[in-house]
Amino acid sequence: MGASEEAITLKIIIIGMGVIFMLSLSVIVFFIIYQRRLLAQQKKHQKIESDYQKELLETAILSQEEERSRVAKELHDEVGAMLTTTKLYFGQITPSLPEIEFEEITNKLRAFLDDMIQSVRGISQDLRPVILEKLGLIEALQSLVQTINDTGGIQINFKDNTSRIVPKPKELNLYRIVQELINNTLKHAKAKNVDIEIKHENEALVLLYKDDGIGLDHKTLLNKKGLGLKNIESRLSVLSGTMNFLKPKKGMAIRIVC
Ligand SMILES: Nc1ncnc2c1ncn2[C@@H]1O[C@H](COP(=O)(O)OP(=O)(O)OP(=O)(O)O)[C@@H](O)[C@H]1O
Ligand SMILES: [Mg+2]
Known part of the structure; x- marks a missing residue:
């Protein structure tokens, strides 16, 4: 092999190695970019998922709060009002009260208590329907x-x-x-x-x-x-x-x- 041929072979080897180096470098760069993109995408999905879970949790809490305030309102407006009236009727019962009036008041009280039982039943039935429990x-x-x-x-x-x-x-x-x-x-x-x-x-x-x-x-x-x-x-x-x-x-x- 002459000196010029050796020089050519050396050149080819150097160029070949250069090409291989560039190729490896671009594969590595591509891989790093790809990994970063993948990671960014995963983070984005995780954020969407956690936002969604947060929204569900907020909805659950909100509807629980609504349910509570509805029950509180019904207890206050219905049962509370009936108990106040019942107390007023009880206040009218004195030892000197004529029997006829006594009977009238106790009849009203009985009706009131019946309504109250109905009310409480209604409220608890709304919370968990009785029929679901029974059947x-x-x-x-x-x-x-x-x-x-x-x-x-x-x-x-x-x-x-x-x-x-x-x-x-x-x-x-x-x-x-x-x-x-x-x-x-x-x-x-x-x-x-x-x-x-x-x-x-x-x-x-x-x-x-x-x-x-x-x-x-x-x-x-x-x-x-x-x-x-x-x-x-x-x-x-x-x-x-x-x-x-x-x-x-x-x-x-x-x-x-x-
Ligand atoms: N069966 C249905 N046919 C047509 N549109 C519907 C039907 N169900 C829901 N929608 C539409 O979807 C929307 C969202 O329903 P969604 O039950 O979440 O809320 P809403 O009924 O409007 O209010 P609420 O919070 O009291 O339930 C409704 O406003 C309505 O436009
Ligand atoms: Mg609706």
Whole structure:
């Protein structure tokens, strides 16, 4: 090999090494940039997730507060007012009171106490419906549906295809969810019919709810979520459940799994 050939080979080797070095460098730089982007994306997702969880928690706290102030208001306005009146009646009972008046007052007192019992029953029933406690979710839903069908304004069809008992913690949450969905249909949908089905799919409980009203597009859903839908989300997050709005030809349809 002549001296000039050696020089050429050396040049080729140097250039080759240079190319390999540049390639390795760009792979390393690319890798670092890619890792950073990935990390930034992960952080963004984590932030979205934690913001969402915070929002759910805030909704849960807000509705708890609303529930408390409602109960406080009812206790104050109804039971409190009745107790004050009862005390006034008791003040009228003196040893010298003629028997006829005594009887009149005790009759009024008895009626008042009956009203008070009704009131307290109503308040506690609202907190956890008695029928749910006594008969379980399916019969409680059947009774809820019956009450609304009896009004004649709308026809709700309820299908129970559950194959097992629904665990207690799910019962109240699902009952409240169906109550809100029906409420929304009555308030917003202008619907004539509602179909509700509840069934087991493997381990999960599935609730399908559909009305034939005006429906709601997905943009509305993103911007117009009120307390009702947020409450549903918050109840489902407690149950590790999900809700998906389906796209029916007419009306609104939702599938809830928990
Ligand atoms: N079945 C339905 N058909 C048509 N639109 C609906 C239906 N359900 C909900 N919507 C729309 O979605 C919006 C959000 O519902 P959401 O229950 O969160 O709030 P709301 O019913 O307006 O108020 P609230 O806090 O009292 O429940 C409603 O304002 C309504 O526009
Ligand atoms: Mg609502």
